[in-house]
Amino acid sequence: MTRVYGAFVEPLGDCWEYLTLVFSPLTVPLSERWRTNSISANFMADYVTHLFPGGQWPLLLSYGLADLHGAVNYIVNELLENAMKFCTPDSTSPVTISLEIYPEQLIFRVENAISPDSAERLQKVIGQLLSHSPQELYLQKLEANAVEDDPGSGLGYLTILNDYQAHLGWKILPGIPDWRVTTLVQLSHPRGER
Amino acid sequence: MNWWEQELSGVGYRIYGEPEPPRLVFEGSLRLNGMAEYQPLTDWLGQIVAAAPPQMILDVRSLKFLNSSGINVLSRFVIQVRQKGNIHLTVRCNDGIPWQHKSLVNLQRLLPTLDLDFCHEF
Numbered sequence: 001m002t003r004v005y006g007a008f009v010e011p012l013g014d015c016w017e018y019l020t021l022v023f024s025p026l027t028v029p030l031s032e033r034w035r036t037n038s039i040s041a042n043f044m045a046d047y048v049t050h051l052f053p054g055g056q057w058p059l060l061l062s063y064g065l066a067d068l069h070g071a072v073n074y075i076v077n078e079l080l081e082n083a084m085k086f087c088t089p090d091s092t093s094p095v096t097i098s099l100e101i102y103p104e105q106l107i108f109r110v111e112n113a114i115s116p117d118s119a120e121r122l123q124k125v126i127g128q129l130l131s132h133s134p135q136e137l138y139l140q141k142l143e144a145n146a147v148e149d150d151p152g153s154g155l156g157y158l159t160i161l162n163d164y165q166a167h168l169g170w171k172i173l174p175g176i177p178d179w180r181v182t183t184l185v186q187l188s189h190p191r192g193e194r
Numbered sequence: 195m196n197w198w199e200q201e202l203s204g205v206g207y208r209i210y211g212e213p214e215p216p217r218l219v220f221e222g223s224l225r226l227n228g229m230a231e232y233q234p235l236t237d238w239l240g241q242i243v244a245a246a247p248p249q250m251i252l253d254v255r256s257l258k259f260l261n262s263s264g265i266n267v268l269s270r271f272v273i274q275v276r277q278k279g280n281i282h283l284t285v286r287c288n289d290g291i292p293w294q295h296k297s298l299v300n301l302q303r304l305l306p307t308l309d310l311d312f313c314h315e316f
Contacts, residue, residue: 034227035205038259070292077225078262085228139303145266146273151229153266163296 001174005126008169008184009107011100019047020098025091033084041077044099045069048106058103062189071164072099072106075185078156079110085152086122087112088178108185113178122181125157126170134161165191197241202234207257209235217251217286218242223259232267239271243278250281254298255288255313265297269304276305284309 011018021040023033048060049069055061060068076097083095091113100107114122128137138158145153160166169184198211207222218239226232242250252268254260260268275281285301287294289312302308 038206038223038225066290067292070296073259074293074296077259081225081227081261138300142266142269142300142304143273146270149229153229153263155262155266159262159265159297163300 003123003172004170005123005172006130006169006184007167007186008171008182009186011107011109012102014102016101016103017051018098018100019044020096023095025087025094034081037077037080037084040080040097041073044076044097045072048072048099048101051101057101059105059187059189067190071187075108075160075164075166075187078160079108079183079185082156082183083110083112086114086118088115088118091178093178093180105186105188108187109182110184111180111182114172114181116174116179119172119174119179119181122170123172125154129157129161129168134158138162160185197238197245200238202238209238215251216247216249217253219253220257222257224257224264225259225261226263228263229266232263236267236270239267240274243271243274243281246278246281248280248282249284250275251284251286253286254294255286255291257288257294258291260293260297265300269301272301272304272308275308282307282309284311287312289314 021044046069049065049072051057052060063071080097083097087095093113095112096110098109100109138155141154141158157168161168164187167186169186171182173180196213198213198216201208201210203209207220207224209218209220211218229236272283275283283305285298285308287298287310298310302310
């Protein structure tokens with residue numbers, strides 16, 4: 001049964017334009033694609049910030065070019081790093097990232113295969129993220145990471161929530177042999193505007 | 195080897211030390227894969243905490259990008275400095291690099307005596 005968490009929404013009717021990148025593990029293993037994440041993140045940030053010349057996009061106007069570019073670059077990079085790290089290693093299905101451009105917001109949508117065990121762990125993380133204040137959880141995590149030697153920092157989603165004031169949502173779809181997870185980030189106007 | 199005589203570099207980044215004033219300079223974009231790839235930097239920062247210079251500067255004015263694993267490494271260093279208690283830490287930041295506004299303010303929440311020194315032109 002499909003499970004939906006947080007601010008997840010299906011694509012909306014007023015999507016102006018969108019950009020999708022697809023990474024297939026059949027050509028290069030996803031673990032070896034790490035170095036290309038910066039190219040993808042920079043490209044997506046360049047693309048959306050130059051798509052509407054003349055300042056016709058309300059979201060770009062309220063952020064300013066440098067801040068919107070920085071936010072898109074950071075969020076895409078973190079989402080791709082997570083997808084490459086946690087997708088099922090031997091899966092043949094691709095990792096897909098889409099950037100949906102709306103007048104008043106951007107939606108980032110990443111889809112990848114995930115093992116049932118990883119899906120269980122993800123659901124616990126989601127439960128924590130949705131039941132605490134991002135700043136409180138973020139500082140707790142930093143303090144805990146200072147004394148634990150965990151191979152992952154666990155900060156990707158928390159920095160997106162806390163530092164960029166974005167909203168996160170997930171859709172988890174059980175399957176055989178792999179499950180699919182879609183992670184969604186909604187980036188709206190900076191706090192205090194609009 | 196003294197901590198300021200070391201250097202770490204890789205594709206797109208360079209980190210080096212300077213003795214006077216004691217500072218660590220970060221340049222480029224740091225997007226290493228997980229804590230394992232950041233281990234040399236983590237070890238280096240641990241060596242600086244052990245050496246306990248009275249004043250220490252992290253100079254990130256030319257660090258254009260830092261991923262969340264890198265943010266974790268800097269935060270861990272700041273917590274170690276707080277625990278050590280005898281190092282005054284300054285982070286030199288660049289007003290023109292957006293991630294620095296967003297993320298570095300959290301370091302002050304971990305260590306209220308930390309100076310965040312934003313320069314407008316660099």
